[in-house]
Amino acid sequence: MDRYSYTEEEKEINKVLKMHENMLGDMATQQETVRKSADQTINESENLLRSLSIDPKQMVNVREVSVREQVTIKESSWSEISSEANSQFNYDVYIEDILTSSEMQIALADLESIKNEFSSITRLDKKDIAFLFVATALQTLRWVLMPKIGDAIGKSKRLDHDDKSIKDEITQKRKEFQEKNKDKEHGKSEKGYKSWEQIVFSSIPYDATKGARNFDVKMEGGYHRYKTLGHDPILGWIFGTANIITDTITLTNFSSYRVEKMKFSEPISTPTIFVETFESIQEDRLRLAAGIFAQAVHLASDKYTKLGLPIPILGTFSEDLAKKLYYANYDTVCLEKDLQNISSSALVATLINSIISIVHSLFYNEQKDVSRQLYEVKTRKILLLSNSISSASNIITSAILKNPKMLDIGGIIVTIGSLFSDVRFILKIQEEFINSKLDERLALDLKDIDALYDEIVLRHPRTA
Secondary structure, three states, rough: OOOOOHHHHHHHHHHHHHHHHHHHHHHHHHHHHHHHHHHHHHHHHHHHHHHOOOOOOHHHHOOOOEEEEOOOOOOOHHHHHHHHHHHOOOOOOHHHOOOOHHHEEEEEEHHHHHHHHHHOOOOOOOOHHHHHHHHHHHHHHHHHOOOOOOOOHHHHOOOOOHHHHHHHHHHHHHHHHHOOOOOOOOOOOOOOOOHHHHHOOOOHHHHHHHHOHHHHHOHHHHHHHEEEEHOOOOOHHHHHHHHHOOOOOEOOOOOOOEOOOOOOOEEEEEEEEEEHHHHHHHHOOOOHHHHHHHHHHHHHHHHEOOOOOOOOOOHHHHHHHHHHHHHHHOOOOHHHHHHHHHHHHHHHHHHHHHHHHHHOOOOOOOOOOOOOHHHHHHHHHHHHHHHHHHHHHHHHHHHHHOOOHHHHHHHHHHHHHHHHHHHHHHHHHHHHHHHHHHHHHHHHHHHHHHHHHHHHHHHHHEEO
């Protein structure tokens, strides 16, 4: 396989170039054959004249020769040319099949020369390096001053689960929901499902812990929240709502049980829970709204208590890690706080990048700097280097101090994004620069060819 990768269009161009190379080779061979034949004929004629005691030189009559040429050029479309090339080559043609080794070396040397020219033009000068130092200092100062992540919120700052304010708020919200829907039917279900009022006012089934040991399930008392999907801040909206409507409980391993009088009753398949939920909703659509309402009220009442809510979804992948974090008082509220810090860090990092970019653009000099695009490459280099240096120093500092809480995740995310966007931009401008230089060289070559053609025409003018 060739060391270069080609697009389908480039593969087609290679075949056309190879076809033309073969055509030129055939023409050169034919020309050499004609020349040799003409030389042989001339030699035989001169020998014949000498045999007749005639000096061939005396036969030369120097005069201007008029040449009548009738040249017919067949114009073909690209599709016709490529079709002909494809018919000749039913395999991929590589650049090495067209150029000789020495030609390849010359082409690569030219390419390297243009790349070096691009690097020289976009190299950071003293002014740019000053911007680099300022940008790096600002980004480093940012992560030094930003709040650290991973800190738990102490229980002293949380509410008790049975705090009167929580109970009063739940009661008030339930009454408001009931008053809003007092005109809606809430008769007995034909299949034994709870009415929407029972859903709103009944206890939350996935809070049950009694009877769990009968099924070899350890609910760990007040820490049961990390073991139930109903308490998951994300999955709870699906599983918790279904549990409330059907009086069931679903654990993080997706095993489910019926709950009667807040006690584990019997195992039930999780899919069956959703079938029963659907059947109940078909009887009365308000039960779905009641279930979502009850789920929302319960999550809100648990969120700011001393035990809080577990980290979303984590328990379904690693119950041990979810347990470890939950027992360390690191819950959803802590995660939200850290996500806000990370977002703030990323926002400030982006803001610094924008300020540096705008200010640096103001120093553009039309006489000194080649073009706006090439000057922007310098700007992107400054941002890329400053973000990379800042993030690298943050990671190294965290590793030396063995303190992962110091990690500037927001800044690292911005740096990674910068690596993708800025490098892609720089490579795009470099490609455009290379193509423009190659176009300039091709234009010069075409100009030389035109000059040579004009010289030949002047030396051998055509006549009608």
